[in-house]
Amino acid sequence: NLADGTTSRLTGGSHGAGICVPPSATLTIEGNTGTLFATGSRMGAGIGGSTSVNYSSGNPEAAGGIANGIITIYGGTITAAGGYQAAGIGGATGGYSVGYKADAANAITINGGMVTATGGQWGAGIGGGRFSTSYTIINGGTVTANGGAQSAGIGNGYEPLQDATTAVTTITGGNVTATGGSGGSGIGGAAKDGSGDARGGNITISGGMVKATGNGGDGIGAGSGASSAALIITGGSVAASSTAQATNGEGATVFLNTLTVGSAPVANTSITAGRIAGVACAATADATSGVYGIKDVKTAGDGKVYFYLPQSDGNEVVRLTANSTEYGYKYARTTTATQTLSSPIPTCVSYTAVQTGGANGTATSTGITLTFSDSVSGLTNITITPGTGAAVTGTLSGSATTYTIPLTSVTTQGDVKVGIADFGSYVIENGNRTVALFKDGIKPTVASVSPSGTGISQSTTALSVTFDEDMDATAGTVTLSPATGLTLTFNNWTNGNTTANYILSGLNHNTTYTYTTISGFKDKAGNEMEADNGRTFETQTPQ
Secondary structure (H helix, E strand, C coil), rough: CCCCCEEEEEECCCCCCCEEECCEEEEECCCCCCCEEEECCCCCCCCCCCCCCCCCCCCCCCCCCCCCCCCECCCCCCCCCEECCCCEEEEECECCCCCCCCHHCCCCCCCEEEEEECCCCCCCCEEEECCCEEEEECCCCEEEECCCCCCCHHHHHHCCCCCCHCCCCEEEECCCEEEECCCCCCCCCHHCCCCCCCCCCCCECCCCCCCCECCCCEEECCCCCCCEEEEEEEEEEEEECCCCEEEEECCCEEEEEEEEEEECCCCCCEEEEEEEECCCCCCCCCCHHHCCCCCEEEEECCCEEEEEHHHHHHHCEEEECCEEEEEEEEEECCCCEEEEEEECCCCEEEEEEEEECEEEEEECCEEEEEEEEEEEEECCCCEEEEECEEEEECCCEEEEEEEEEEEEEEEECCEEEEEEEEEEEHHHHHHHEEEEEEECCCCCEEEEECCEEEECCCCCCEEEEEECEEEEECCCEEECCCCCCCEEEEEEEEECCCCEEEEEECCCCEEEEEEEECCEEEEEECCEEECCCCCCEEEECCC
16 A cells, blocks of 8 residues: 555666566555655566566577566556666566567556556557557546557557557546557557557547547557557547547447537536437446446546547437536537537437337338337427338327337338437437338238038039238139139128138039139238139039
C-alpha cells in the first residue's frame, strides 16, 4: 500500500526495473494520497520487467525476466518511467531478437489512481518493451501514457517479434490520454521497420474518456507503416487523431459522431443518462442490444463528446443528460456526423415492428405489429417499403401502445422496411425498422374428393374437391373420364375456401369414373398444387 501523504522514489539497479515484477509474480498497488515514482535503469521498466545481460556476443540478450508479471493498480499517484527500450509500466527489453508475447499472465490492470507512464526509447508508455507486445486493461483512474520512439502510448513496443495480433488493450472506463512516440500509435501498434509484426492487436473500448494521438501512426490502431488493428468501440467518448476502422463487435461498422451538448456548450460535465434511437445508454455497454456505454463519460472543455455509432436507416434521435437536463437532436447518422444537441426536446417515442402469424417456409405472415414505448394517438405517416420481400397491406388498427398492420398477402418472402414519420406532437426517435416477412412455401394437396368409392347413385348432381388448407378463390381444373354425356360446372367455395364445389350431371349407371385431372389450384400464398390424378368412383348397377 502507498501510505497517505507519503512519497516513495524507486530506481532500478543495473538493467533493472524501478519495481521489478518478474513473470509469475504479482504486484498490487493501493492507496489514496500516497505518491510513487518508479524509474527503470537502462533496459528496465519503471514498473515491470528487468533484464539480465550477456555481452559475450557483443549484444545484450535477456537471460530471463524481461516480461512483467501481473500488475494491478487501484489508487495513489504513480509516475513510472522506463529505461532505454523498456516500457514505463510493463515489459523490459531482451536486446536483439529477444521478445515475448504478452497474455493474461502479463496483464497490466488499472482500476483507479493517477497514473503517468513514459516509455524509454522504443518502449511503450504502458505495455511492451522493445520486441514485445502488450496485455493492458484500464477500468478507471486518470491515466497518461507516452510512448518512446517508434512505440505506442498504450500497446506494443517497437519491432514486436511475437504475434502482435494477439496483443490486447481494453478500456472500460477512466480518463485516458495516450500519445505515441515518433512513428507509434496512441493506442495499439508500434512502427514497422520491415521485421516483426507491428499490428495493433485487439483494442476494445466500452467506456471512459479516451484521447489518443498518434505520432506518424494512428491515434488508435497501427503504427507507421504497419497493418491495422482489430478495433471494437461500444462506448465511451473517444477522441483520436485517426483510428483503424472500428466495429461494434456484432458485425456493424461504427463511425465518429461529434456531439456538442447544448446550444451553449455544457463543458466538463458528466453524462448521466442517454438514449440512442430509443435504446437507453448504460454504464455497461451491450452492443447486441444496441446499448452504448457511458461509464465515466464527460463532456470536454468545449462541450463535446465523441461517440462511435452505426449508420442509421433514416433520422434517429440521440438524447444525452447532463446536469439533470436532457439534450437531443434528430439526424441521420452517416460515416461522419457533427451535431449540436439542444434542450428542451419534444416528446419522443420509439417503436418496434415484428411480423405475426408467419413461419419460414411454412406459414404466411398475417400482419405487422407496432409497439410504442409510450401511448400514442392519431398514428399516421406509416410507409412499408419493399426490400427482398413485398406484401399487400390492409387498414391499420389498434390504440395506445399497440397497433397492427394487416397483410392481405405476402407476395415475396423477405425483408421490408417499416418507417413512421413524426406525427402530431410525437417525434419518432428511431428510424426504419427491418421486418422479415414469411410466405407459405408448401404446396396444397387434395385431402378428399366426393363422390368417391362404390355404389354412387347415377342421379348424383354434386362433386367436390377438398384441400388441406385455404385456397385461392380462382378455380383450377377438374376432369372426369369417361366424359361422354357428362357436364361439370364450377359452383362455389365452402369451408373457408378449402372445398371447391361443382354441379355434376350425366352420370351413367354401372360405370367407373376416373378423376383424370385435378390441377391448377393454388393456395393463398400462391403455391400451386401438384396434379392429383387417378382417383375413382363407381356408380350403381341398376336394380
